[in-house]
Amino acid sequence: MKRNGSRVSIISILFLAAMSLFSCSNYQNPNNFTDVFIGTGGHGHTYPGATVPFGMIQPGPVNGTEGWDWTSGYHYSDSLIAGFTQTHLSGTGIGDLNDILIQPVNGYEDFEIDSKYPDKPFYTSKFSHQYEKAVPGYYSVLLQDFDINAEMTATDRVAMYRFTYPDYENRSLIIDLGFRINWDTVDSSRVDSVDENTITGYRMSSGWAKDQRVYFAMEFSEPFKIGHSESLLDTEQDDSVVTRWERVQIDFKNRSEKILAKVAISSVSEAGALKNLSTLKEWDFDETRIFAEMAWQKELEQIKVTGGRDRKTKFYTALYHTKVAPVLYSDVDGKFRGGDGKVYQDSTYQRHTVFSLWDTFRAQHPLLTITNPDRVNDLINTMLDFYQETGYLPVWELHGNETNTMTGYHAVPVILDAYQKGYRGFDAELAFEAMKASAMQDHRDTDLYRKYQYVPSDLGHESVTKTLEYAYDDWCIAQMAFLLEKEAEYEHFIVRSGFWQNLYDEETKFMRGKTADGNWITPFDPLQSIHNQSPNYTEGNAWQHSWFVPHDVERLINKIGGDKAFISRLDSMFNMPSVLTGEDISPDISGMIGQYAHGNEPSHHIAYLYNFAGAPWKTQKLVSQIMDSL
Numbered sequence: 001m002k003r004n005g006s007r008v009s010i011i012s013i014l015f016l017a018a019m020s021l022f023s024c025s026n027y028q029n030p031n032n033f034t035d036v037f038i039g040t041g042g043h044g045h046t047y048p049g050a051t052v053p054f055g056m057i058q059p060g061p062v063n064g065t066e067g068w069d070w071t072s073g074y075h076y077s078d079s080l081i082a083g084f085t086q087t088h089l090s091g092t093g094i095g096d097l098n099d100i101l102i103q104p105v106n107g108y109e110d111f112e113i114d115s116k117y118p119d120k121p122f123y124t125s126k127f128s129h130q131y132e133k134a135v136p137g138y139y140s141v142l143l144q145d146f147d148i149n150a151e152m153t154a155t156d157r158v159a160m161y162r163f164t165y166p167d168y169e170n171r172s173l174i175i176d177l178g179f180r181i182n183w184d185t186v187d188s189s190r191v192d193s194v195d196e197n198t199i200t201g202y203r204m205s206s207g208w209a210k211d212q213r214v215y216f217a218m219e220f221s222e223p224f225k226i227g228h229s230e231s232l233l234d235t236e237q238d239d240s241v242v243t244r245w246e247r248v249q250i251d252f253k254n255r256s257e258k259i260l261a262k263v264a265i266s267s268v269s270e271a272g273a274l275k276n277l278s279t280l281k282e283w284d285f286d287e288t289r290i291f292a293e294m295a296w297q298k299e300l301e302q303i304k305v306t307g308g309r310d311r312k313t314k315f316y317t318a319l320y321h322t323k324v325a326p327v328l329y330s331d332v333d334g335k336f337r338g339g340d341g342k343v344y345q346d347s348t349y350q351r352h353t354v355f356s357l358w359d360t361f362r363a364q365h366p367l368l369t370i371t372n373p374d375r376v377n378d379l380i381n382t383m384l385d386f387y388q389e390t391g392y393l394p395v396w397e398l399h400g401n402e403t404n405t406m407t408g409y410h411a412v413p414v415i416l417d418a419y420q421k422g423y424r425g426f427d428a429e430l431a432f433e434a435m436k437a438s439a440m441q442d443h444r445d446t447d448l449y450r451k452y453q454y455v456p457s458d459l460g461h462e463s464v465t466k467t468l469e470y471a472y473d474d475w476c477i478a479q480m481a482f483l484l485e486k487e488a489e490y491e492h493f494i495v496r497s498g499f500w501q502n503l504y505d506e507e508t509k510f511m512r513g514k515t516a517d518g519n520w521i522t523p524f525d526p527l528q529s530i531h532n533q534s535p536n537y538t539e540g541n542a543w544q545h546s547w548f549v550p551h552d553v554e555r556l557i558n559k560i561g562g563d564k565a566f567i568s569r570l571d572s573m574f575n576m577p578s579v580l581t582g583e584d585i586s587p588d589i590s591g592m593i594g595q596y597a598h599g600n601e602p603s604h605h606i607a608y609l610y611n612f613a614g615a616p617w618k619t620q621k622l623v624s625q626i627m628d629s630l
Contacts, residue, residue, distance in 0.1 A: 030300035031293060033312040034320045036134045039091065041076035043069060043590060043599065046321065047088045048134035050152045050159070052295045054352070054375065056276070056328035057265055058088045059152040059159035060139055062098050064124055066181055068587070071095035073181065080124045081143060082179065084152060086159055086216070086265055090324045092356060093588065094405065095182035096208040096398060100216050100265065102161070103176070104148045105249070106169035123174050136300070136320060137292030153289040156328060158280040160288050161261040171252040171259055172227060175199070175218075178247060183207040189246045192270070196223040199250070200270040209401040213337060214265050217273035220252070221260035221283055227251035260285060267329060267337040267400060276332050299323050302371045314627065322364050323372075326379060329353035329399070337400050339389040349381045355397040357414065358406035359601055365414045369421050376418050377425030383411045384426060387434035392441060407462055407538050408469035409438040409446075416476040419483065432484055435477045439470075439493070446470065454502040457513030457521050457535045464503055464511050465538040465602075468548045471500040475551035500549055501559075509560055509569065511546040512536070527579060527595070531586035539588040541580065543573055543595035544602050553612045563613040570610060574622065591630040593622070598630045 039046030049060015062073035064082030069075050072088050072095070083103030089096060103123050124145075131142035131149075140151040149164040165171045177189035184207035191201040199218045206212070229248040252259055260283055266272030280288065305315050330336040334347035369376050386394045386402075393411035396403045412435050419428060439446065445460035449470050455463040475497035481490040505512045505520060513521035513536035521535065526542035537545045549556045557566045578592040590599030597603045607626065610618040 028312075029297055030312075030316045030319075031136050031297050033309065033316040034136050034296070034300065035313055035317050036136065036320065037076060038313075038317045039321065040072075040074060043587060045069065045071045045092060046090045046324075047072035047074045048132075048139055049074075049084075049088055050134075050137055050139045050154050050292065051324060052137060052154055052156060052292050053299045053323040054325070054327055055154055056157045057086050057154055057159045057263065058324075058327070059084055059086055059154060059161065059263065060088050061141060062101065062179070062181070064179070064181065068093075068095075068182075070181060073098040076129075079126055079128075081127050081141060082124045083174070083176065084150065084161070085179070086263055087214070089354070090321060091359070094208050094403075096184050096212070098179070098181060098184065099203055099205070099212075099214045100263070101174075101176045101179035102218075102261070102263070103174045104143065104146065104150060104163040104165070104259070105172045105174055106146050106148060106165055107172065123176075135293065136296035138289050151285065153285065153292045155280050155288065155291070157264055157276040157332060159263040160280065160285055161263070162285045163259045163261070164257060165259065167255075167257060171222075171255065172249055173224075173252075173259075173261070174247065174249050175201075176247045177201065177203045180205065180207075191229070191246050191248050193226060196225070196253075197221075200273065201246075202270065208403055208405075209398040210403075211341065211401060212399045213267055214399075215268065215270045215273045216263060216265050217270060217277045219262045219277060220250075221258075222252045222254045222256055224250040224252050266331050266335075268331055268335045268343050272331040272333070272335055279332050296320070299371075311627070322367055325354040325356070326352040326382075327354050329382075339386045339394075339397070339400055339402060341400070342389070344385075346385075350375075350378045351385070352379055352382045353397060353399050355383070355394045355411070357394065357396060357410040358408060361408075361410035361413050362601060362604055366417050369418055369423070373423075376423050380415055380418055380423070380426045380431070383415065384430055384434055387430075387437065391437060393434050393438045395444075404444065407444075407466045409435075409444075409473050410469070412438065412473045412480075413476045416480050419480065428480075428484060432477075432480055432486070432489075435480060436489070439474060439477055439496075449499070450496075452502075452516060453496075453499045454514060456516035458515045461533050461535055462538045463513050464536045464542075465540075465545055465548075467503050468500050468511060468545065471497050472548070472551050474499075497551060500552070501555075504556075504559055506559070509546075510542040511548075512542065525581055528582045529580050529585045529589055530582055531584045531588075534586075538602070539586045539600055540597065540602050541589075541595070544589070544597055544600075544606075547606050547609060548602060550605060553609065557613055563615075566613045567610060567615050567618070570606070570613075570618070573606070593625065593630070598626055 036048045040048055047060045049058055051058040061081050062085050063078040063080055071092055083101040085098040086100045087097040125143035126145055127141050133140045138153050142149050147166045151162040153160050178186055180186055184205055187204045189203045197220050202215045204213050227249045264273045264277035300316055330351035335345045336351040338344050383393050396405035415431050445455045445466055448455050448460050454467045457463040474493045478490050478493035503511045510526050529541045560566045574594040574596055576594045588600040589597045607622040608619050
């Protein structure tokens, strides 16, 4: 009786909270303007699964298809679903995660593993977008081959599923720890039956994240028995045998129409996953969904905008995507696996992971200092702990692994931005030490950058981009030194921040590749793009990268010839044909206006440069055009 009364009171509170919001005649829930399918087609690489803001676990569908446009595991053009995994990447150019797949089925499946294609899913089902729904915090789809409706929602650390089976069929579920796509490889896995309602296990993999460890715990609303299992064993060099992949099919003993499942993960241990699982005690799927949707509503309504439905949908969907990652990484007891592979426990802050800093230092992290001030110190303390564990600030950190993807050491501007805005929940002296350590390292061509005062194109790849971005990051270190009254360090790094000038060609007005002996790389084509191992530019060409001097725009204007010449050159960029040359053109160059490419980060600041040359109306026109047409 007490339990029921408690549940009624909770639902009443939720109802009253919702009614208080809807009672405002002008109130419009931003969730209603958030289309989580935006970005799941084309080269968007997002996924439509269920999660809460910055949630550790992100249940969602996977198609089981290999390919660059399936880096999140899902693409809108697909017609099959292989199951539902607990982790996803959103908007990245490389694929990984998609760990711990489950798929509801209604009969015995052929479990024989083909040693030639051991990871090929055999339990896929057709689906139709007509019977698929996704809103912030909730996803559902009808698996047409099994006539099973799958729904999912989440809390910070627990995914909750509701599977509705047809009455005339058996009720089963496949757990496939061998499922992988793209770059991922499973090294070992295990499934353990704890009791007739609970399963634990782990999945160890290598890929983009070289050493990813995911421990999991699952609890079901109905008792089950292991119906069938299959393992793929490998013999190691020391003759030990390891279970590389394991799949099990569990059969539910009762014939309930709806089966509920809770899933939690941990980077530390199965015990950690069980502790995380215990944070969701109730079995009320609808209540959990309401909490998830309210969490998104609270996040998204931090910024209120006016305008038509199309513009609101673009805005709130984009805002939604800024809060999908980074994600929680520490367990509920404060434990996490660090960048050195060791387990730590720290309850003074929440550890996070998935730091795509080349993509996020420009806009997302500065935005979070405004919209999520309670999370900023946690993000920076994560970076500083990662430095203490590995010797460097993160570049592109993924589940405790440094992938060393992309250019720059862009944790530096993120830390500076927060410190300049008054954030003091981290050790500033340690932060400055970490900044310097990243700038003084001897890999990622920083040794060449220091020796030549630019990265020579014949000695390192992506040389122009690295030089420009290192110069900007060095300027940020100089500003931090200034704030901490470190005069010698300020002078050192402010000089380095001017190294970009060594690759500016006065004749062509472009940033160009240069050899170690000081000669320009010829022939020179400013339209040329080379995607793989480009000698000069990262995912772009000279037109797109020559404007990246955000810390020294006035000097760049003067070098080009003053305000009038600068404006004219910007006009040329936006008005010329959107033609690219080369045999290996980067697919990231998309969403073009002239040579401006809004589909990739290096162009994002360019439209705003008119402001620095006294033509703000041109910025206003272009920003409006970009918002409406791209």
